[in-house]
Amino acid sequence: MRTKRISLYILSQAAKLLTLLIAISILSFMLVSYSPIDPIRAYIGGDMLRVSPEQRANIEEYWGLNEPRVSQYLNWANSILHGDLGTSLLYRSPVAQVIAERFVASLALMAIAWLLSGIFGFILGIIAGMKKGTWIDRLIKGYCYVLSATPTFWLGLVVVIVFSVWLGWFPIGLGTPAGILEQDVSLTDYLRHLFLPALTLSIIGVANIALHTRTKLVETLNSEFIWFAKAKGEKGLKLLWRHGLRNISLPAISLQFASFGELFGGAVLTEQVFSYPGLGQAIVEAGLGGDVPLLLGIVLFSTIFVYVGNLMADILYKVIDPRIRKEWN
Amino acid sequence: MKLQQKEEPLPDLLEKDQPLLEVKDLSLSFRQYREGLRETDLQVISKLDITLYKKEIVAVVGASGSGKSLLASAILGLLPENAFLRGTINFKGKPLSPERQEHLRGEEISLIPQSVSALDPLMKTGKQVQAVIKGKNKKAVQQEIFDKVGLPSKTSNSYPFELSGGMVRRVLAATSLASSADLIIADEPTPGLDPFALKETVNYIKQLAENGKGVIFITHDIETALKIADKVAVFYAGQTVEIAKVENFCGSGENLRHPYTKALWNALPQNGFVPLPGSQPLLSEVAEGCIFHPRCPVKTDLCKKKQPESKSKNGEMVRCFYA
Numbered sequence: 306m307r308t309k310r311i312s313l314y315i316l317s318q319a320a321k322l323l324t325l326l327i328a329i330s331i332l333s334f335m336l337v338s339y340s341p342i343d344p345i346r347a348y349i350g351g352d353m354l355r356v357s358p359e360q361r362a363n364i365e366e367y368w369g370l371n372e373p374r375v376s377q378y379l380n381w382a383n384s385i386l387h388g389d390l391g392t393s394l395l396y397r398s399p400v401a402q403v404i405a406e407r408f409v410a411s412l413a414l415m416a417i418a419w420l421l422s423g424i425f426g427f428i429l430g431i432i433a434g435m436k437k438g439t440w441i442d443r444l445i446k447g448y449c450y451v452l453s454a455t456p457t458f459w460l461g462l463v464v465v466i467v468f469s470v471w472l473g474w475f476p477i478g479l480g481t482p483a484g485i486l487e488q489d490v491s492l493t494d495y496l497r498h499l500f501l502p503a504l505t506l507s508i509i510g511v512a513n514i515a516l517h518t519r520t521k522l523v524e525t526l527n528s529e530f531i532w533f534a535k536a537k538g539e540k541g542l543k544l545l546w547r548h549g550l551r552n553i554s555l556p557a558i559s560l561q562f563a564s565f566g567e568l569f570g571g572a573v574l575t576e577q578v579f580s581y582p583g584l585g586q587a588i589v590e591a592g593l594g595g596d597v598p599l600l601l602g603i604v605l606f607s608t609i610f611v612y613v614g615n616l617m618a619d620i621l622y623k624v625i626d627p628r629i630r631k632e633w634n
Numbered sequence: 635m636k637l638q639q640k641e642e643p644l645p646d647l648l649e650k651d652q653p654l655l656e657v658k659d660l661s662l663s664f665r666q667y668r669e670g671l672r673e674t675d676l677q678v679i680s681k682l683d684i685t686l687y688k689k690e691i692v693a694v695v696g697a698s699g700s701g702k703s704l705l706a707s708a709i710l711g712l713l714p715e716n717a718f719l720r721g722t723i724n725f726k727g728k729p730l731s732p733e734r735q736e737h738l739r740g741e742e743i744s745l746i747p748q749s750v751s752a753l754d755p756l757m758k759t760g761k762q763v764q765a766v767i768k769g770k771n772k773k774a775v776q777q778e779i780f781d782k783v784g785l786p787s788k789t790s791n792s793y794p795f796e797l798s799g800g801m802v803r804r805v806l807a808a809t810s811l812a813s814s815a816d817l818i819i820a821d822e823p824t825p826g827l828d829p830f831a832l833k834e835t836v837n838y839i840k841q842l843a844e845n846g847k848g849v850i851f852i853t854h855d856i857e858t859a860l861k862i863a864d865k866v867a868v869f870y871a872g873q874t875v876e877i878a879k880v881e882n883f884c885g886s887g888e889n890l891r892h893p894y895t896k897a898l899w900n901a902l903p904q905n906g907f908v909p910l911p912g913s914q915p916l917l918s919e920v921a922e923g924c925i926f927h928p929r930c931p932v933k934t935d936l937c938k939k940k941q942p943e944s945k946s947k948n949g950e951m952v953r954c955f956y957a
Contacts, residue, residue, distance in 0.1 A: 533752035536710050537766050537809065538740020547765075551756040627756065627793045 430518025565614025
C-alpha cells in the first residue's frame with residue numbers, strides 16, 4: 306500500500322515536471338525565435354562584414370534556420386532528449402559543460418545565502434514575535450520592510466562601496482583575483498571573493514522568512530494550546546521550545562525551500578553587480594550576447610532547480626508533520 | 635479563661651474554615667479603542683463573588699457572555715493584555731498576585747479547558763500530560779491515569795488529531811487528575827459528550843473533590859451542575875445574582891431567592907418549560923438599577939434606580955431587594 310502510494314507520488318511528480326519543462330521550452334523557444342536576435346551575427350561577431358550573402362545562406366541552411374519554426378523546435382527538443390544541449394556561441398564549449406561549471410560557483414553563493422538568511426531570518430522572526438509590540442519588534446519589522454523594498458543590485462552597490470571601496474576589506478568583484486592562474490588561487494581567495502555577494506544575497510533573503518516566522522509565532526502564541534500550556538504552568542523559553550518552535554519551524558522550512566526561485570533571481574542580479582562568474586551572470590551574458598543555446602539551456606536548468614526546491618518543501622512537510630505523515634502511511 | 639480559648643481556634647479548625655478560594659467584588663473591564671483613538675472601558679464583570687472550600691464543588695452557571703470563562707482566566711492570571719481587573723481574589727487566605735499566579739499555575743491551580751483545541755497539535759498527548767507531573771516516573775504516572783479515565787494505552791503516543799472529541803476531553807481531564815493541584819477549574823468540560831462519557835467525567839470531578847480538592851465547575855448546563863455540585867453560583871451579565879445550595883433547587887423553586895434563578899429552574903423541561911422573555915443585556919447597557927430589572931417579573935421602582943447589595947447567609951448569597 307505504502308510502496309504503491311510512494312511510486313504513484315513519484316510518477317505524478319515526474320509527469321508534472323515533464324509537462325512543465327515542455328511548456329517552458331515551447332514558450333521560451335517561441336520568444337527567442339521572434340526576438341531580434343540574429344544567431345549568425347552573434348556567432349560570427351565582428352567578422353560579419355567578411356561573410357558573403359552566399360556563405361550566410363549556407364550557414365542558415367546548415368543550422369536549419371530556413372525550416373519552419375515547429376520543425377526547428379522539434380530538432381532542438383530532439384537533440385536535448387539525446388543529451389545534447391548544443392554549443393554555447395560565446396564560450397565555444399558545450400552548453401551542459403558551461404552550466405555545470407557556472408552552477409558550482411553559483412551553488413556556493415546560493416547555499417551560503419540560503420542557510421544564513423534562513424537561520425538569521427528565523428531567529429529575527431522569533432525575537433520579533435516574542436517581543437511583539439515592543440521597540441525591538443518595531444525595529445526588526447522596520448528593517449524587514451526596508452529590505453523588502455530594497456532592490457538587490459542597489460544593495461550590492463552599497464555593499465561594494467562600503468566594504469571594498471571605503472574600507473578596502475574585500476575585493477571589488479570577480480570570483481578569483483585577476484591575473485592569477487587557476488591553480489595558484491587559494492581557498493582564502495575564493496572565500497574573500499565569495500563573501501560580499503553572499504552577504505548581499507543573505508541580507509535580502511532575511512526579510513521574507515523573518516516576517517513570515519514573526520506572524521506565525523504571534524498566531525501560535527495566541528492559540529488555545531499555548532494558553533492551556535501556560536495554565537499548566539509552562540512558561541518562558543521552555544514554553545517556546547516545547548510548543549512554539551515545533552509549530553513555527555514547519556512553515557519556515559517549507560517557505561525556505563519554496564524560495565529557490567527568488568534565490569536564483571537574486572543571484573542573477575548579485576552576480577552581475579560583483580562580476581561573479583556564476584550561472585546568473587552567464588544568463589545575462591547569454592541574453593545580451595544572443596547566445597541562444599546557452600540561454601535556453603539555463604532557462605530549462607533553472608526550471609528544474611526551482612521545481613526541485615518546491616518538491617523538497619512538499620516532501621519535507623510529508624516527512625515532518627505527523628498529521629500528514631500518518632495520513633501518508 | 636474560657637473566652638481566651640475561644641479566640642484561639644485549633645490550627646486544623648482554622649484550616650477547615652479558611653476558604654480555598656475567595657473572590658470578592660471582582661470587576662473586569664476591557665480597554666477598547668472606538669471611533670478612532672477614543673479609549674473606552676468595556677465593563678464585562680462587576681461585583682462578582684464566589685467562595686470555595688476544600689472538598690467542595692461550586693458550579694458556576696450562566697448563559698453565554700455572562701463572564702463565566704473570564705472568571706477562569708482571571709483566577710489563572712491569563713487574561714488578555716487589555717483586561718483591567720479590580721477586586722480581591724484570595725487563594726488559601728492570601729491574595730493572588732500575578733507573580734503568585736505564575737508560580738501556582740499547574741502546581742496548585744489546574745484547569746480543565748473548554749476547547750478541544752487546547753492540545754498542541756504537534757506533540758504526543760502523553761508528553762503534554764506529563765508536563766504537570768512532578769518527580770520521576772512521569773511516564774508511569776501518566777499511563778496509570780490514562781488507564782483510570784479509560785484511555786487505551788496507545789493514546790499516549792497519539793497526536794491530538796488522531797483522537798475523537800470525547801477522547802480529547804478525557805486527556806484534558808487526565809491533565810487535572812495528574813497534577814497535584816488543590817483547586818481545579820473545569821471550564822465547560824462536558825458539552826458534546828454522550829450520556830455515558832458525561833457520567834464518567836462527572837464522576838472524575840466528584841472524585842477530585844472527595845480527594846480533598848476544591849472544584850469550580852463552569853457550565854451553562856444547569857442539570858449537570860445540579861448533579862455534581864454542592865453549591866450553584868448563578869451568573870447574569872457579569873454579576874453573581876445568587877449562590878444557592880443544591881438542595882434548594884426543588885419543587886417550583888420556592889426555596890430559590892433570586893427571580894433569575896427561579897426563572898432558570900422553571901425553564902427546565904421537567905419544571906414547566908416556562909421561558910423567560912427577553913435576553914441577557916451587556917453589562918454596559920444597563921445604566922442604573924439592578925442588572926436584572928428589565929426582565930424581572932417582580933421589579934419595583936426601587937430596582938430601576940438602585941443596585942441591590944449582596945446579602946450573605948450560611949455560605950449562600952443573593953443580590954435582590956426582595957429576597
